Amino acid sequence: MPISAQELVLRLAISILLGGAIGLERELREQAAGLRTHLLVALSSATIMILSTQFVFYQHYEAGSLVHVDVSRIASNVVVGIGFLGGGAILHDGIRTKGLTTAASLWLVATIGMCCGAGMFTLGLLTSGGSIFALVVLRKVEERIKKEIYLRLQVEADGGGIAGRARIEQALTVLGARVVDTEYVLDRSSSRSSFTIMVRLPRRDLEDAAVTALQDIPETRRVTVTRVTDLGVRS
Template sequence: MLVAAVYPTLSNGELLLRLVEAGGLSLAIGLEREIRDRAAGLRTHLFVGLGSALFTLISAYGFHDLIAAGPAVVRTDPTRIAAQIVTGIGFLGAGAIIRSGMSVRGLTSAATLWVVAAIGMACAAGMFVAAGVTTIVVLVGLGPLRVVGRSLVTNIRHDHCVLRVSLVEGASAWPVLGIVQEVGASVRRVELRDDEEEGRWLTVECELPGGLRASQVADLVASDESVSSVDW
């Protein structure tokens, strides 16, 4: 509950500073998305950040003249428009998500739009340090952290691999199995089939250790003299 006579105001210079801060930080994140050629790029992030900041400023300071027009006690809730921004930005974020078959793209861009809205609101509320730190964390997450994360996943994750090996007529499957085990792969299933038309085929299903790719194993297997060709 606020009394109209002491309702807070901002100077034009302070309003401009908060809008510029919101626009600049939003541009920094939008530039990273633009460089990666994402659907939500430079302009989208700028507009979301500025719009969120302006809505927050309007909610907190935009109705001063109306509220201060009389001596009566006025009840006001400057967080109402801000709360609607949090809800409404979800619709814009959903538009950045693209699903193609089993793959989904655009989740990161949707998340950056959501956090840019928060950054804009923080700037409008005068929380410049919080907005700046959030922007730095987001940029680190989109850049260096992305590289580190992929490296960790590549080294830890065990990929599933199925090798279909064409063997020379009369050749044994043991040399191929020996190569697979030497590289540290865990053999799950082995099937050897002789066909009058297609010849001798060996199917090896295995789990590869972190950092090892199926193409690398296939190249090693193909180098053996008992192997005609390898598919994976």
């Protein structure tokens, strides 16, 4: 028999709340797929799940008709379809990859929506709790465990070019830093260069030393530092 209107509203409402909770965390991390995207994925998945299990009751089949319905067929395509949305959240920037965690959270939110659509609220709540634990608590644990630090250094200097890049990389290498990526722009009219360098330091306490080493280069005019959590900047 079909579910009641109250049960229908309850399933959709819980999918909105759980999907929105995970989306809010992504929104606070300034990801492209944030609160609204995760909420809509959860809501649409719940709707598809309800449709899969309930549509047969609204087709007005004649009494005594023998009808075979595979209720999993429509819902199973959610798993396939969400892959395209998750793929759009993954960005490649040179050697860096961003958005893997967001893509995984979108996939997870789709399953949570399906749980709510099927009326399996306990499973949906437990899965949501596990995902919030992974996104919030484990992130803090991971940051405490990691001793290395990634910096994006922007250096403005007189002269420059390949020679200037070599001096910068040499100053950082002395500290045990690893230069992951380097880009530079040379302004020939003013004979100045702007370098953008991605650096991995073995210890956090070497950050000040790295900045000082760059400032001690005679040609350096200004050094700007941005901390990043990993090569992907944000996950």
